Amino acid sequence: MRKFTSVKDVPDPRLWVEEVKQLKKNPFAYKALGQNKVLALVFFNPSLRTRMSTQRAAYNLGMDVMVLNVGTDGWKLEMNDGTVMDGTSQEHVKEAVEVISQYCDIVGVRSFPSLTDRDKDYQEEVLSKFIRYSKVPVVSLESATSHPLQGFADLLTVNEYQTKERPKVVLSWAPHPKALPQAVPNAFVEWMQAGDVDLVVTHPKGYELAPEIIKQTRVEYEQDKAFEGADFIYAKNWSSYEQYGQILSKDPSWTITEEKMKLTNSARFMHCLPIRRNIIATDAVIDNSIVIPQAENRLYTAQLVLKKMLESL
Numbered sequence: 283m284r285k286f287t288s289v290k291d292v293p294d295p296r297l298w299v300e301e302v303k304q305l306k307k308n309p310f311a312y313k314a315l316g317q318n319k320v321l322a323l324v325f326f327n328p329s330l331r332t333r334m335s336t337q338r339a340a341y342n343l344g345m346d347v348m349v350l351n352v353g354t355d356g357w358k359l360e361m362n363d364g365t366v367m368d369g370t371s372q373e374h375v376k377e378a379v380e381v382i383s384q385y386c387d388i389v390g391v392r393s394f395p396s397l398t399d400r401d402k403d404y405q406e407e408v409l410s411k412f413i414r415y416s417k418v419p420v421v422s423l424e425s426a427t428s429h430p431l432q433g434f435a436d437l438l439t440v441n442e443y444q445t446k447e448r449p450k451v452v453l454s455w456a457p458h459p460k461a462l463p464q465a466v467p468n469a470f471v472e473w474m475q476a477g478d479v480d481l482v483v484t485h486p487k488g489y490e491l492a493p494e495i496i497k498q499t500r501v502e503y504e505q506d507k508a509f510e511g512a513d514f515i516y517a518k519n520w521s522s523y524e525q526y527g528q529i530l531s532k533d534p535s536w537t538i539t540e541e542k543m544k545l546t547n548s549a550r551f552m553h554c555l556p557i558r559r560n561i562i563a564t565d566a567v568i569d570n571s572i573v574i575p576q577a578e579n580r581l582y583t584a585q586l587v588l589k590k591m592l593e594s595l
């Protein structure tokens with residue numbers, strides 16, 4: 283496996299869910315696999331879960347880990363070719379990635395979107411350059427348009443908590459003070475489409491996700507209607523794809539409350555975290571949710587991805 287950038291890189295996502303459940307039961311079984319192997323994690327943006335879960339996943343496999351916070355500690359990287367570098371960027375991504383990849387066996391990179399230039403963001407400029415210049419496999423730690431490690435953990439979590447076949451899973455937009463990426467909802471939709479669930483997406487008009495992501499998935503503009511009979515509510519804010527990067531609404535009536543959860547089939551509440559309390563969902567909803575075991579699953583799903591990469595080195 284040369285890259286993990288979306289569910290499209292996974293030959294059989296449902297089989298991976300079964301495999302990760304086995305790995306979770308016996309996480310130290312492959313401690314020898316990563317001996318003398320090093321994972322490099324490169325962050326252009328902040329991270330808590332991705333950083334710590336992926337690091338721990340590597341340790342479980344016997345690997346060593348190096349972390350570079352390029353956003354704060356590294357040289358400012360130039361992304362464009364042919365630039366006369368007399369401005370603020372000090373090193374070209376070409377040398378930086380080639381050098382980093384000589385020091386490690388797998389490299390992970392986190393790079394959020396600009397939210398100003400949709401074409402550039404959806405072309406995955408930074409992630410693509412890492413893939414182009416790296417000599418070793420590349421794992422997305424959340425790119426401009428996707429967060430596959432999150433999507434994989436979410437599919438595992440739904441699988442573990444579902445009490446019936448083909449549960450109804452609702453992805454609900456919720457308000458937020460800042461413009462956020464579409465990466466998490468994009469990944470969630472793609473991984474749910476790969477699983478066996480009845481997926482419904484609900485959001486105010488103007489928040490439609492990219493057509494190449496949403497495909498035939500049902501969109502319901504009335505949140506209350508979407509919640510009827512739901513077994514899982516997955517809340518997330520994202521900024522508009524159509525009016526790219528813009529906040530079109532901060533409507534507090536979209537906040538997930540206990541009253542709204544009563545419309546569901548005793549649904550489990552999920553969120554990728556970090557969550558803004560009493561904006562995305564109320565305290566009571568979060569305190570009665572499965573967000574903590576959901577975050578725990580980030581460890582095992584990351585571990586399976588690293589294991590697959592180590593096995594193909």
Ligand code: SN0
Binds near residue numbers: 462
């Ligand atoms: C990121 C996002 O993609 O929405 C990472 C989620 C895993 N979230 C944020 O940037 C939240 C920032 C905030 O101000 O709450």
